Amino acid sequence: MAELTGKTPCDGLLPLEIGAVTLVEADPGRLTSVAPYRGGAEALGRALVSAHGLDWPAPNRMSVKGAARLIWFGRDMALLAGPAPAPGLAEHAALTDQSDAWAAVDLAGDDAEQVLARLVPIDLRAAHFAVGHTARTLIGHMTASITRLGPDRFLILVFRSMAGTLVHDLKTALEAVAARR
């Protein structure tokens, strides 16, 4: 039997600290996409509240309860990050384990907004994109999920296969922003 070593998506690529920004690999916990069956949204909402204490998020929003996050993830879909989904949820929604499918990075620092402004085609300034807001959009040429976790802190998810490109693109932007300081 071969001995296999588990590696995280950004293994060997992170952490980075350039200028006033740090980029580290995030561990969002177990990732499960939750897609309600047709007509099941209301029952799913109740089940989520009783099982995880999480409200179904409106588009472009995230619900948080302790270490559990429910991140809006597209039309009729949210991503449960943290705990394993309660078994009862499967009655109302398609649950898919996506834990190994996404690369997750945490971008933090005074210039984090300026860095993302170079790569993302939406307005991520705090006035438009407050703590707890999320978006499915592009970062460079990659589709991504971007969530504001704090005043100067973002969680970025891209497909795992894109981890190298994500770090490269962010590193280039970090260096460019730092060079203007």
Added chain:
Amino acid sequence: MRLTCPICGDRDRREFYYQGDAVALDRPDGGAGAETWDGYVHLRDNPAGRTRDLWQHEAGCGAWIVVLRDTVSHEVFGVELAMSVGEAGA
């Protein structure tokens, strides 16, 4: 060019995939004649003016949307979810 996704809001055109004339929402029934099907599958107008097209918010929420716009003035008149249009027509 910017499009307002009914779910995500105002977004840049690069987030969207263009599919073509929204004729796909008006599928003829199975018994329709060969000529009707030929038109449905192959024949498209190429208007200078108002069009009604299907787009997908590929890099966003993934929803298919129907966009009414003008190819001459580039004005966008309206955007709605293809699902709601399809259900209304069904």
